[in-house]
Amino acid sequence: NEKFDLVKRNSVEIIGEDELKEMLSDETNKREKIAYIGFEPSGKIHMGHYLQIRKMMDLHKAGFKVVILLADFHAYLNQKGTLEEIRELGEYNRSVFEAMGLEADYVYGSEYQLGAQYTEDVYKLALKTTLKRARRSMEVIAREDDNPKVAEVVYPLMQVNDIKYLKVAVAVGGMEQRKIHVLARELLPNMDFETPICLHNPVLSGLDGVGKMSSSKGNLIAADDEDSDINKKIKEAYCPMKEVSGNPILEIAHYYLDYPAELKRPEKYGGNIVFNTYEELEKAYVEGLHPMDLKNMVAEAMIKIVTPIREKMKEMNI
Ligand code: NAL
Numbered sequence: 001n002e003k004f005d006l007v008k009r010n011s012v013e014i015i016g017e018d019e020l021k022e023m024l025s026d027e028t029n030k031r032e033k034i035a036y037i038g039f040e041p042s043g044k045i046h047m048g049h050y051l052q053i054r055k056m057m058d059l060h061k062a063g064f065k066v067v068i069l070l071a072d073f074h075a076y077l078n079q080k081g082t083l084e085e086i087r088e089l090g091e092y093n094r095s096v097f098e099a100m101g102l103e104a105d106y107v108y109g110s111e112y113q114l115g116a117q118y119t120e121d122v123y124k125l126a127l128k129t130t131l132k133r134a135r136r137s138m139e140v141i142a143r144e145d146d147n148p149k150v151a152e153v154v155y156p157l158m159q160v161n162d163i164k165y166l167k168v169a170v171a172v173g174g175m176e177q178r179k180i181h182v183l184a185r186e187l188l189p190n191m192d193f194e195t196p197i198c199l200h201n202p203v204l205s206g207l208d209g210v211g212k213m214s215s216s217k218g219n220l221i222a223a224d225d226e227d228s229d230i231n232k233k234i235k236e237a238y239c240p241m242k243e244v245s246g247n248p249i250l251e252i253a254h255y256y257l258d259y260p261a262e263l264k265r266p267e268k269y270g271g272n273i274v275f276n277t278y279e280e281l282e283k284a285y286v287e288g289l290h291p292m293d294l295k296n297m298v299a300e301a302m303i304k305i306v307t308p309i310r311e312k313m314k315e316m317n318i
């Protein structure tokens with residue numbers, strides 16, 4: 001199925017694949033085709049976000065209504081600032097996603113998360129979830145805190161509840177969201193809601209090779225980086241010879257190059273090579289393709305992706 005391949009492409013996993021296939025081939029919309037992702041509003045939108053936005057565009061193409069949750073209360077509970085500061089970042093994030101070309105409905109969590117029924121459901125979920133499970137689901141998501149707060153365990157309950165309140169059929173997120181999503185699949189069938197399908201995207205490593213690409217760490221390629229920034233960042237990025245695991249440049253090559261991809265080199269450095277698939281490129285790298293050759297390909301590809309976004313952002317005065 002063509003639509004299924006499009007939706008699955010470049011994801012790490014889909015939990016509920018068979019249900020998704022069924023939805024995609026059902027013209028009667030027995031189950032409303034709504035796909036959603038939530039973001040804690042952030043000061044920098046980077047290529048990790050774009051991987052997810054691109055996936056939402058795939059879902060839109062496959063016939064889904066796309067909902068973007070600007071998760072202001074979630075960011076607030078996760079100690080990202082005052083509600084006012086967070087909402088301002090939310091507006092900025094929405095504009096960047098629009099500049100990326102995403103057509104979607106945008107909603108702030110605070111528009112419905114104070115409702116009486118919503119609140120009662122959070123209490124119900126609080127009774128059904130162990131503290132241990134709630135904290136585990138937040139392992140990668142919660143901000144570091146020497147004295148963790150109760151807010152940390154309220155957060156996943158609200159995320160589960162959002163899936164019900166936004167009538168989500170397909171919940172999308174990075175792999176770090178999977179424990180919350182698995183909790184949602186377990187709990188929601190007892191809350192008068194159908195088990196959500198969950199699609200997880202890869203989480204890119206930071207350009208410094210330390211942890212994940214993150215707005216707070218500056219180890220990223222931003223949606224509005226200039227060509228010179230991109231060239232400099234990639235040139236200086238961690239890219240260990242012959243090594244695949246935790247290699248941010250190879251990861252970007254995996255998810256952002258168009259295959260077949262061509263490496264252009266002068267004859268004296270070995271001449272041009274065409275890689276038909278990522279797997280071919282990875283094999284060549286493990287066998288000794290020079291990091292500089294890989295970096296040149298990746299920098300060119302990133303510039304091609306970022307330039308129209310950056311231009312659009314300038315045009316929109318973001
Ligand atoms: C994602 C986040 C917050 C609430 C959500 C509700 C429904 C679906 C996805 C959601 C943000 C996410 C993050 N936890 O770490 O950015």
